Amino acid sequence: MVDEYGGRWGYRLKWAYLLLVVATLMSPVFYVMYVSFNENGFGAANYVFTFAWYGVIFSDRLMLNALAWTSALAIVTTAITVPFAVLAAKFYKATRHKVLTLLLLLSPLFVAADIMGASLLVYFKNLNGVFEYVGAALGVAWVETWFNLGFMTAVVGLIVYTLPYAFIVVLITMGRYRVQQTEAARACGASGWRAFWDIEFPQIRPGVFSACAFTVILCFNEYTRTSLLKGGFDTFTTVLVSQMLNEGMSEQSYAMSSVVSFIAIAAVGAIIVFTLIKSEALERQARPKAEPGT
Amino acid sequence: MPTPARPQLRSNSQPLKDRAQGLAFYLPVVFMAVAFALPLVLTGVWSVFERTMFWMEPGFTFFAYENFFTSARLVNFLDSMYHSAIAVVVCLVLGFPIAVFVRRRVPQAAQHRVVLLFILPFMVSETIRIFALRPVLQRNGLVNDTLIQLGIITEPLTSILYTPLGVMIGEVLSFLPFIVFSGFLAMEAVPKYVFEVCEDLGAGPLATLKDVILPLAAPGVFAGAVFIFVNGIGVALLPNILGGPGAVNAGLIATQAITALDFPLAMAISAIMTATLMLLLYIGHRLFDLTRVLEPAS
Numbered sequence: 001m002v003d004e005y006g007g008r009w010g011y012r013l014k015w016a017y018l019l020l021v022v023a024t025l026m027s028p029v030f031y032v033m034y035v036s037f038n039e040n041g042f043g044a045a046n047y048v049f050t051f052a053w054y055g056v057i058f059s060d061r062l063m064l065n066a067l068a069w070t071s072a073l074a075i076v077t078t079a080i081t082v083p084f085a086v087l088a089a090k091f092y093k094a095t096r097h098k099v100l101t102l103l104l105l106l107s108p109l110f111v112a113a114d115i116m117g118a119s120l121l122v123y124f125k126n127l128n129g130v131f132e133y134v135g136a137a138l139g140v141a142w143v144e145t146w147f148n149l150g151f152m153t154a155v156v157g158l159i160v161y162t163l164p165y166a167f168i169v170v171l172i173t174m175g176r177y178r179v180q181q182t183e184a185a186r187a188c189g190a191s192g193w194r195a196f197w198d199i200e201f202p203q204i205r206p207g208v209f210s211a212c213a214f215t216v217i218l219c220f221n222e223y224t225r226t227s228l229l230k231g232g233f234d235t236f237t238t239v240l241v242s243q244m245l246n247e248g249m250s251e252q253s254y255a256m257s258s259v260v261s262f263i264a265i266a267a268v269g270a271i272i273v274f275t276l277i278k279s280e281a282l283e284r285q286a287r288p289k290a291e292p293g294t
Numbered sequence: 295m296p297t298p299a300r301p302q303l304r305s306n307s308q309p310l311k312d313r314a315q316g317l318a319f320y321l322p323v324v325f326m327a328v329a330f331a332l333p334l335v336l337t338g339v340w341s342v343f344e345r346t347m348f349w350m351e352p353g354f355t356f357f358a359y360e361n362f363f364t365s366a367r368l369v370n371f372l373d374s375m376y377h378s379a380i381a382v383v384v385c386l387v388l389g390f391p392i393a394v395f396v397r398r399r400v401p402q403a404a405q406h407r408v409v410l411l412f413i414l415p416f417m418v419s420e421t422i423r424i425f426a427l428r429p430v431l432q433r434n435g436l437v438n439d440t441l442i443q444l445g446i447i448t449e450p451l452t453s454i455l456y457t458p459l460g461v462m463i464g465e466v467l468s469f470l471p472f473i474v475f476s477g478f479l480a481m482e483a484v485p486k487y488v489f490e491v492c493e494d495l496g497a498g499p500l501a502t503l504k505d506v507i508l509p510l511a512a513p514g515v516f517a518g519a520v521f522i523f524v525n526g527i528g529v530a531l532l533p534n535i536l537g538g539p540g541a542v543n544a545g546l547i548a549t550q551a552i553t554a555l556d557f558p559l560a561m562a563i564s565a566i567m568t569a570t571l572m573l574l575l576y577i578g579h580r581l582f583d584l585t586r587v588l589e590p591a592s
Contacts, residue, residue: 014395018408021392025415025467028426031436035429043434088322098585103575104326110521110575111334112528114545115567118552118560122340123333125349160330163322192315214417221419224530228552237421244425257422264417272410 029261036254053255062239063256070235073151073226074219077158081215082208084159085166089174092167109164113224117157121228124153149231157225162218166211173207206278213267220263236260334568341562350557358562367547374533374543377458378526381465382519385473388466390515393477394507398489409478416471424464424531431455431463431536456538464536465526473518479587480514481507513582520574528567 035041039048057063092101108116127147135144147153177200185195201208223237230238240256247253344353362368396408415423430436431454438450454460484507492502508515526532530549533541544567551560578584 011399014399018392018395021388022411022415025470028423028430028467029418031430032426042429084322084325087319091319091323099579101323102585104323104331108330110524110571112525112545112567114530114549115528115564118548119333119337119564121552122557122561123336156329160326163326192312217417221421223421237419241421249425249428257426260422261418264419265414268414268417272407275407
């Protein structure tokens with residue numbers, strides 16, 4: 001649509017600028033993908049298309065192991081983060097202490113990964129010391145390992161990192177929901193859970209699914225907090241970064257970077273397509289209702 | 295007609311169930327208080343502990359702060375603040391007009407889809423995006439190749455990668471989408487007729503931006519600026535990968551301190567960063583009421 005005030009060319013120019021910025025932001029990633037398909041690697045005069053570097057990754061046992069750990073982290077984190085985000089969004093809408101709630105839920109966005117990771121690392125090491133002491137005093141050995149660096153501590157770090165994003169996505173979707181519908185359901189005798197599940201959830205479902213997708217992507221992408229809190233196992237990005245820091249950008253690094261990027265782009269692309277289809281379906285449903293005489 | 299027994303049963307179990315359901319809503323907030331706020335607050339305590347060979351022990355010393363404020367680390371920290379501030383300005387200049395354009399000129403139904411375009415680069419791993427800049431910016435990389443092929447330069451530029459400029463380019467490309475999101479979110483609170491009124495009254499684009507758009511979108515712009523600034527001085531990979539030797543920021547100093555097992559120093563830097571962040575957010579909230587950023591959603 002061309003706006004009625006601005007000129008047609010001005011409008012097109014602004015669109016061109018917007019798309020140019022998106023293309024510039026994506027260009028390093030696309031360039032890495034382009035290089036990853038070159039048999040001769042980065043900087044070679046001849047470009048020979050190949051999938052060989054991807055084959056190397058998926059036959060690498062270390063890589064497959066890291067992929068399994070990353071997937072496990074992503075699944076567990078998403079299973080906790082997204083319900084937390086829904087609860088937090090409902091809490092935020094109901095509470096009178098909005099500033100404090102926002103400060104707690106959104107501040108992790110503003111704390112740099114290295115600072116948060118370092119704080120959590122020392123926090124868990126201290127908790128570990130306390131629990132070792134308590135476990136020894138009570139003679140209960142299984143308590144002593146609760147806060148050892150490992151899967152659980154990495155999940156905590158990832159929840160702290162992903163919850164603000166999931167919270168914003170769910171809150172924005174919930175903004176369109178009218179609370180009177182829940183009140184009507186409650187007045188008809190529905191329990192809180194029933195009213196949520198049958199009335200509210202279907203309307204916020206796209207937001208919840210988007211939050212799930214974003215959480216999974218963020219877990220696959222995260223490096224700093226995971227590398228500080230993971231303990232003994234490796235994730236996709238920790239293997240990738242250690243390879244890149246130790247050996248530089250090898251052909252395999254290009255292919256690994258591309259795999260992570262492909263996953264993110266496919267997931268976000270799926271969300272965009274789903275949103276388009278869904279909103280068009282809603283528009284089609286709404287059109288006959290809006291017509292006079294129906 | 296319902297029997298009296300059923301409502302009685304419901305009334306016995308319902309309050310307990312409702313209370314349990316009500317308590318569930320506090321879970322995320324309690325979790326964030328314990329796993330996010332508490333560790334950050336405790337950094338202040340741990341920063342005054344005594345350093346031991348491999349760990350630290352309770353004590354009260356400002357040695358870590360002295361170590362930070364009287365060494366080259368402070369100069370590096372201030373340098374990284376300066377570079378980060380430049381990145382904030384560049385992001386605002388490049389990104390905020392996009393948020394205004396989308397809100398003002400793109401049809402309502404398509405606005406969120408256009409903003410989703412900026413999710414795409416934001417969702418690709420920050421680590422990969424930073425590493426990917428190396429082949430783009432280096433001597434025989436994409437930028438130099440393109441400029442040479444276009445005939446703009448004859449010799450490859452060597453002043454981009456492993457310099458503060460490289461770090462700033464990395465910051466802008468990493469964090470620019472955030473200014474679009476927060477700017478757009480803030481602009482959503484501005485009704486579209488406000489722009490029409492401005493045009494009808496003959497206000498020029500600059501006057502509209504300065505007197506109408508910026509004051510109304512200030513909370514979002516400020517939130518985006520703080521995000522970029524704090525991450526610019528805190529993300530260790532940026533100077534580590536793009537800055538070359540000598541380029542350091544707070545995040546890298548903290549990471550290096552942990553590698554050197556100097557935990558009180560790492561905690562002192564974390565405490566300084568947390569205090570800086572809280573101060574910025576406090577000032578922003580006093581000036582602009584930052585809860586307005588999420589007003590359209592709540």
